[in-house]
Amino acid sequence: MAEKAPPSLTAVAVSSLLLGLLAGYFLGQGSSIGVFGGSGTSKQAKKSWPNSYDVKVHADSSDDQADDEDEADEEDEDGDGKELKDFKDSNEDVKLVLAVRTDLGMGKGEEELTRQRNLLANPSLAGKIAAQCSHATLACYKYLLNHVTSAPMLKRWERGGQPKIAVQVKSEEEMETLQAQAISLGLCARIIHDAGRTQIAAGSATVLGILGPKSVVDQVTGHLKLL
Template sequence: MAASVSLDRLPPTTASYVIATAIIAGVTGFFIGQGAALGLFSSSSAKKSWPNSYDVKVHRGSSDEGEDEDIEEEEEEGESEEEEDDGGELATFEGNTDEVKLVLVVRTDLGMGKGKIAAQCSHATLACYKYYLSKSPNSPILRRWERGGQAKVALQVKTEEEMLLLQAQALSLGLCARVIQDAGRTQIASGSRTVLGVLGPKSVVDTVTGHLKLL
């Protein structure tokens, strides 16, 4: 008569748990990936703006509204300066063969930042050029300045009175001398005179501004 042998069930090993866990994780990940591809987990807060329908979260600073505000600020800054409407008779400086240069005299007592100074100097440069074009478009002085690389030098003064005195001296010599007056929409008070531009032969310009320090 055959004897029956009772075998006790052995407990699962650690390796079995690891293998089972890996299988479950793989199956779960597969179904989650399929659901995401079908858009089952999409959020209404995401903005679909790409052709492949990927959900793209747009940063608040890059919104259309933010861009409009930046444009308005740039336009306002660009309109914040005005050119004074005074000027003098331009001399022809016949026989003068000096290099032609533009001196930009900047007031330092206004506390303008670097960006503001750069903007004001740009206005002064354009003001001098436009004045020559309107008063003497065929002037050899202007043509020499254009062909010579449009030399520019930035100098400094500490008061408005000194700036206006320099302008008067330049005008008396027949130089182009333009003062920029600010509208006061950004850093400084309205009506502030910020930069004086003086354009002409080097030897003549230096008689007016040669004693000033570099900015």
């Protein structure tokens, strides 16, 4: 019998390629169904389904102050409310104006500002400002709520969506002048003093809240720039 010719190099190469592809296919299928066991990473991913992705939680800047909550003291908390007018004959909208001092550094301690630097130039101070405005809003609400004569006006403010406008004042002296004007018109005017547990010196007047009929409030704050 004649001897068979040895396979050509091309045939060997093609056969090897086919065998490799088949082996790879079966290995892949076996791995997917767990025949060969999953790696630690795969097991961890299956265990955490459907959140199998890695999530890293980074500390927020607010976390650094979690144990240093912003606090404030309201001025004249025990006022008798005799200065308030009921404005019962007025049907116009009621609004709250929050006059914020712009000469204080209300932000993170490492970003302490000089009195000459406008805090509006630093967006990171918004958190401190928001906290002080919240104190002033609550102070005005509580003060009016505790005096029956102002109840109808307070209800109008609530029904109207509790409009609030933030404006700028440049000093404590200007703030006190505005408060005196507001009180003389029978408006609710409450100044908030910082408790000094964060970045501002204790006792610093930060925000003045004035709540009342729009036209009356505008007599006091209408000339001030928006915050």
